[in-house]
Amino acid sequence: MKQQTELTDPELLRLMLSGDEEAFTLLYRRRHSSIYRFALQMCGSQQVAEDVTHDVFLFLMRDGQAFDPARGSVSSFLLGVARNYVLRRFRSEHSTVPLGEDEDDQPFDPVTNEPGPLDDLTRAETVDNVRKAVLSLPERYREVVVLCELQELSYVETAEILGCAIGTVRSRLHRARALLLTKLRPIEDAELTSSPAVESARCFA
Amino acid sequence: MNCQRFESVAADLARGRMMEADVRNEALAHSKACQPCALRIQDEEMLTRGLRTLVQEMTSIEAPASIEADLLKAFRQPRAATVPLRAKTNTSYRRYWLTAVAACLLIVFSVLAVRWRSEKVVDGESAKNQATPEKKVTVPPQKEVRNEEQIASNPTRPKPRRKRQFTNASALAKAQGRQNDNVLNHASSEVATEFMPLGYLNPSVLQDGGQIVRVEVPRATLANFGIPVNMDRYNERVRADILVAVDGTPRAIRFVQDKRLQ
Numbered sequence: 318m319k320q321q322t323e324l325t326d327p328e329l330l331r332l333m334l335s336g337d338e339e340a341f342t343l344l345y346r347r348r349h350s351s352i353y354r355f356a357l358q359m360c361g362s363q364q365v366a367e368d369v370t371h372d373v374f375l376f377l378m379r380d381g382q383a384f385d386p387a388r389g390s391v392s393s394f395l396l397g398v399a400r401n402y403v404l405r406r407f408r409s410e411h412s413t414v415p416l417g418e419d420e421d422d423q424p425f426d427p428v429t430n431e432p433g434p435l436d437d438l439t440r441a442e443t444v445d446n447v448r449k450a451v452l453s454l455p456e457r458y459r460e461v462v463v464l465c466e467l468q469e470l471s472y473v474e475t476a477e478i479l480g481c482a483i484g485t486v487r488s489r490l491h492r493a494r495a496l497l498l499t500k501l502r503p504i505e506d507a508e509l510t511s512s513p514a515v516e517s518a519r520c521f522a
Numbered sequence: 523m524n525c526q527r528f529e530s531v532a533a534d535l536a537r538g539r540m541m542e543a544d545v546r547n548e549a550l551a552h553s554k555a556c557q558p559c560a561l562r563i564q565d566e567e568m569l570t571r572g573l574r575t576l577v578q579e580m581t582s583i584e585a586p587a588s589i590e591a592d593l594l595k596a597f598r599q600p601r602a603a604t605v606p607l608r609a610k611t612n613t614s615y616r617r618y619w620l621t622a623v624a625a626c627l628l629i630v631f632s633v634l635a636v637r638w639r640s641e642k643v644v645d646g647e648s649a650k651n652q653a654t655p656e657k658k659v660t661v662p663p664q665k666e667v668r669n670e671e672q673i674a675s676n677p678t679r680p681k682p683r684r685k686r687q688f689t690n691a692s693a694l695a696k697a698q699g700r701q702n703d704n705v706l707n708h709a710s711s712e713v714a715t716e717f718m719p720l721g722y723l724n725p726s727v728l729q730d731g732g733q734i735v736r737v738e739v740p741r742a743t744l745a746n747f748g749i750p751v752n753m754d755r756y757n758e759r760v761r762a763d764i765l766v767a768v769d770g771t772p773r774a775i776r777f778v779q780d781k782r783l784q
Contacts, residue, residue: 338594338597338598341593341594341597342590342594345590345593346590349584349585349589349590350583350584350585352585353583353584353585354580354583357580357583358580366585367585367586367589370585370589371589371592371593374589374593375593375596378593378596378597440575443572443575443576444572444575444576444579446572447572447573447575447576448576451576462573466537466570466573466577467573467576467577467580469577490533491530491533494533494566494569497569498565498566498569501568501569501572502565
C-alpha cells in the first residue's frame with residue numbers, strides 16, 4: 318500500500334473529502350505556498366494573500382467535489398479558485414493594488430531615476446522594481462505574467478486556470494512583457510523623444 | 523527571418539522556451555544581423571532575468587503557519603458547519619429546480635389542454651360532416667319548394683330562419699314540416715319562375731338533394747335567361763333562388779318577386 322506522501326493530489330483530495338485529516342495536511346503543505354505566492358504577486362498584500370489562501374482551502378473542504386480531473390490538475394484547480402478570490406477582492410476593494418491601471422503607460426518612477434539598464438541595478442532594487450511593475454499591470458496581463466513567468470506554469474496550465482485559449486495566453490503575455498519593458502526601460506529613451514531641441518524644431522515647423 | 527517574425531519569437535527566445543531548432547538559429551542569426559532586433563532581444567533577456575530574480579526571491583515565501591492551524595481546526599470542527607452550508611445551498615438549488623419543474627409541467631398541461639380542446643372541436647365537426655351525407659338531408663334556411671300539394675296542405679306557422687342540420691328521422695320530419703310552412707308563407711306572398719338550369723344539368727344530380735339559397739342578383743341577369751328586363755329599373759336588384767347541389771355547385775336558378783309588386 319502506498320504511503321500518503323506518495324499519493325497524487327487527486328488521491329489526497331479524495332481522502333481529504335472522506336475526512337482524512339492527514340491527507341488534507343499533506344495536500345495543504347504541497348500546494349499552499351504556490352497559492353499564497355500567487356495571491357501575493359497578484360495583490361501585493363500579505364494580508365490579502367493570507368485571506369485568499371485560507372479561503373481557497375476552506376473552499377476545497379466544502380466544495381472539493383467540484384474538482385474534475387478531466388479539466389486539469391488539482392494545482393490548476395486551486396490556482397483557479399485563488400484567482401477568483403483575488404478578482405473578487407479587486408472588485409470589492411480597489412485600493413488593494415498600490416498602482417492603478419491608469420498608470421499603465423507611465424514609466425515607473427524608481428526605475429526611471431536609474432541611469433542604466435536593468436542588469437545594472439542591484440538585486441534588491443531589481444526585485445522591488447519588477448514586483449511593482451508587475452503589480453501595476455492591468456489584471457488580465459498581471460495574472461498571465463504571474464502564472465507564466467512567476468509561477469512558471471506552461472501555456473496550457475495557464476489557459477486551464479484562466480479558462481481561455483492558449484493563443485490568448487500567448488498574446489496577453491506578449492503584451493504584458495511589452496508593458497513591463499515600457500515601465501522598466503530607462504528614462505533616457507523617453508527624454509530623447511521629448512527633448513527641448515525636438516520641441517523647438519516642431520515649433521519652427 | 524524578418525523583424526516581424528523575430529518579434530513573435532523574441533519573448534520565447536529570451537525565456538529559453540523550447541522551440542524548433544531552425545527557428546531558434548534563424549532568430550539568433552537575425553539578431554546578429556539586425557541592430558534593432560539585437561536590442562529587442564537584449565531587453566527581453568533583461569526582463570526575463572528580472573522576473574527570474576523575483577521568482578528566486580519569492581521561492582522561500584510561504585503562508586504563515588497560523589493559516590494551517592486555522593484550517594486544521596476548521597477541518598476538525600466544521601462538519602456540522604459545512605454540512606448545513608451545503609444543505610442550505612442544496613435547498614436553494616432544489617427550490618429553483620422545483621420552480622422550473624412546476625413551470626414546465628404547467629406549460630405541458632396547457633399545451634395538452636389546448637390540443638385536446640382543438641381535437642374535440644375537429645372531431646365534432648368531422649362527425650357532423652360524416653352524418654350529413656348519410657342522411658342526405660340538409661334543410662335550407664327557408665324556401666325549398668318540393669311539392670306544391672304538400673305545401674298547400676300544411677298549416678302556416680312561424681318560421682325559424684337559421685340553417686339547421688338533422689340527424690334522425692323525427693327531427694327531419696319536424697324540420698320538413700317547418701320548412702314547408704316557410705315555403706308556404708313565401709309561396710303565398712311570392713311569384714316565381716320555373717327553375718332554369720345553369721349550364722348542362724343532369725336531372726339525376728338533383729335527386730341526391732340540395733339546397734335552395736335565396737340571393738339577390740342584378741336585374742340584368744334576367745336577360746341572360748331570356749326574360750325581358752325593364753330598362754328603367756336596370757340598376758336594381760332582383761331576388762332569386764339558386765338550387766345548389768350537394769357538391770356545392772349551383773345547378774339551377776329561379777327568379778322571385780312579391781305578389782304585391784306584380
